Amino acid sequence: MYKLSILNSARLIRGGIMSSRSVSTLTYIELDRNGQITSSALSSLAASRKLGDSIDALILGANAMKAASDLISSGNTNNLEKIIVAESPIYDHTLPEYISPLICELMKGSKYSSFVMASTEIGKNVLPRIGALMNTQPICDITMIHNKDTFERPIYAGNVLATIKKDGGKKLITIRASSFPPVVEGTPERIPIEKYSYTPEKDVGIRWDAENLVTNKRPDLASAKIVVSGGRALKDKKTFDGLLGSLADVLHAGIGSTRAAVDSGLCDNSLQVGQTGKIVAPDLYFAIGLSGAIQHLAGMKNSKVIVAINNDADAPIFQIADYSLEGDLFEVVPELTKKLKLMEKN
Ligand SMILES: Cc1cc2nc3c(=O)[nH]c(=O)nc-3n(C[C@H](O)[C@H](O)[C@H](O)COP(=O)(O)OP(=O)(O)OC[C@H]3O[C@@H](n4cnc5c(N)ncnc54)[C@H](O)[C@@H]3O)c2cc1C
Structure with a gap:
């Protein structure tokens, strides 16, 4: 059903074996329509760092490889073990029917203890489906990480802050991007990029037809200063x-x-x-x-x-x-x- 192959084995060359700690976080790197890494993706990385484990980043879409190179050259890679890319145009429209099974496959039986993505339209669409596939209650729209098991999220239109604790099991998390300032650019490191190939079911019951976008040249509402x-x-x-x-x-x-x-x-x-x-x-x-x-x-x-x-x-x-x-x-x-x-x- 799926396979991993190492494309850029920088760590293999340097260290002999690829270091991988026993638990780690898989972080979804959201791209915009032009294949650029979004600021909410950098917020997801910032939040993932607070969990304290090593991080693997996941990038999907026809431009995934280029986005992975961009991420490495931006230097926003602190704590990153590797970048996993699934390079296929079927992920370009972020249809959850394609993305959710792929992420579920990556999470199941793996070293990942947590999956983190931003609570964007994509995150809100994808994470509940992963939760259903994995029979795991997602922890949504968190605004604070107390420790790797304890999180805070606003409920009742922000009038109550709920503290949520989850002991054991895998955690599926969306973060509120505005609560986690994006990671800042640093010195580029050599990070391995792994190619992940996954064959989705032939008929997922949905297909991309067209989109009718209202565009403007102003800063994006979600990230405007x-x-x-x-x-x-x-x-x-x-x-x-x-x-x-x-x-x-x-x-x-x-x-x-x-x-x-x-x-x-x-x-x-x-x-x-x-x-x-x-x-x-x-x-x-x-x-x-x-x-x-x-x-x-x-x-x-x-x-x-x-x-x-x-x-x-x-x-x-x-x-x-x-x-x-x-x-x-x-x-x-x-x-x-x-x-x-x-x-x-x-
Ligand atoms: C389940 C649910 C979810 C909702 N989700 C959202 C949401 O996500 N976002 C949201 O915004 N709303 C949401 N609403 C709607 C929300 O309850 C309000 O109805 C809405 O926000 C009111 O919009 P408003 O302030 O533009 O209009 P109004 O409440 O009508 O306010 C208009 C204001 O303009 C002022 N005003 C009028 N003329 C002038 C003038 N000439 N100069 C200066 N001021 C003037 C008035 O004094 C008034 O304060 C939701 C409601 C429900 C039930």
């Missing part, structure tokens, strides 16, 4: 794009929204921040014309600095904002954008 978010008060799509877009451009920010803004057709649902949207923790978060519902706060309350603009002095968002600006957004936002543009010029 500054996020400008708008709510229902922005009225319509033209106003949302015009007012928030201009402010985001001058700040080089990503754009977010509330669910009410999405439901009212103001913007695409990929912009939704919150319990049922993206979880972000940028350095600076602008909350504009949004009330601060608990489900929205669940996705942004860990932002370092929160600026709220609202014309209602009692809006709940003011309770968590570092800077509160009570006023009409249709006056305040153009004024702010104008001043920032002037500052940028000078």
